[in-house]
Amino acid sequence: MKDILSEIIANKRFEVDLQKQTITIDQLLESIEGIPEARSMKQALIASDSGIIAEFKRRSPSKGWIKQEARVEEIVPAYLAAGASALSILTDEKFFGGGLKDIRTARPLVNIPILRKDFIIDEYQLYQAKIVGADAVLLIAAALQPEQCHALTEKAHELGLEVLLEIHSADELPYIYKGIDMVGVNNRNLGTFFTNVENSFRLAEQLPQESVLISESGISDPQTVKRLRQAGFRGFLIGETFMKTPQPGESLQEFVQGTR
Numbered sequence: 723m724k725d726i727l728s729e730i731i732a733n734k735r736f737e738v739d740l741q742k743q744t745i746t747i748d749q750l751l752e753s754i755e756g757i758p759e760a761r762s763m764k765q766a767l768i769a770s771d772s773g774i775i776a777e778f779k780r781r782s783p784s785k786g787w788i789k790q791e792a793r794v795e796e797i798v799p800a801y802l803a804a805g806a807s808a809l810s811i812l813t814d815e816k817f818f819g820g821g822l823k824d825i826r827t828a829r830p831l832v833n834i835p836i837l838r839k840d841f842i843i844d845e846y847q848l849y850q851a852k853i854v855g856a857d858a859v860l861l862i863a864a865a866l867q868p869e870q871c872h873a874l875t876e877k878a879h880e881l882g883l884e885v886l887l888e889i890h891s892a893d894e895l896p897y898i899y900k901g902i903d904m905v906g907v908n909n910r911n912l913g914t915f916f917t918n919v920e921n922s923f924r925l926a927e928q929l930p931q932e933s934v935l936i937s938e939s940g941i942s943d944p945q946t947v948k949r950l951r952q953a954g955f956r957g958f959l960i961g962e963t964f965m966k967t968p969q970p971g972e973s974l975q976e977f978v979q980g981t982r
């Protein structure tokens with residue numbers, strides 16, 4: 723089987739090329755004017771007590787549909803009320819059932835930072851993120867060459883967007899450099915989509931302790947968050963644990979209480 727990440731990236735290349743034919747880069751750039759300054763997700767995590775980045779995700783390649791009818795208007799305000807420090811919104815449509823419109827909808831509803839969670843391979847996607855009101859973008863080491871990652875980071879910063887760099891293993895450590903705002907360890911292997919939280923603990927010591935560290939995926943209980951905090955993590959990116967319940971906001975609220 724071809725690995726899932728390569729399949730997603732191939733599709734993304736195709737999608738972005740098509741989007742460029744509909745709205746040119748120049749047209750996109752024009753709409754950036756007047757978009758308010760982004761909020762700092764890094765500062766929000768440093769200042770927050772929950773550290774939880776609550777994710778809005780309707781489906782995933784490993785689980786299929788998690789909540790097909792999920793509505794941003796209901797879930798996002800509930801996440802905020804429950805104590806989320808930031809939001810992650812999946813904008814990939816084919817594999818995750820999301821879209822840029824989900825960020826557009828969320829933006830006026832909350833004041834906490836929003837991460838555009840997608841497979842970013844082209845600066846065009848950074849402009850899109852800025853236009854819909856995202857504050858930060860995810861860059862995945864496994865999907866990019868180091869130089870590409872570097873160039874996208876610079877471009878994101880020019881737009882005032884922060885970067886969460888995602889790594890999965892020690893061989894991706896060289897992707898980290900001082901311009902990176904936040905470093906995330908994905909507990910999910912993007913080739914197979916299996917998760918193992920031990921991945922964060924294993925890599926923790928090798929990560930620069932001055933960066934804001936985030937543990938991503940497969941976190942299903944408050945006890946794990948407590949242990950991750952002790953290992954130096956300040957952010958916890960959690961989607962499925964909340965999205966699979968009937969009331970994601972309520973389940974986040976109980977979860978946050980458990981991490982105190």
Ligand SMILES: O=P(O)(O)OC[C@@H](O)[C@@H](O)c1c[nH]c2ccccc12
Binds near residue numbers: 862959960963
């Ligand atoms: O639903 P989970 O297991 O709590 O995971 C959330 C988030 O970390 C996961 O969606 C994710 C992390 N990195 C990614 C990269 C692409 C797609 C998805 C992801």
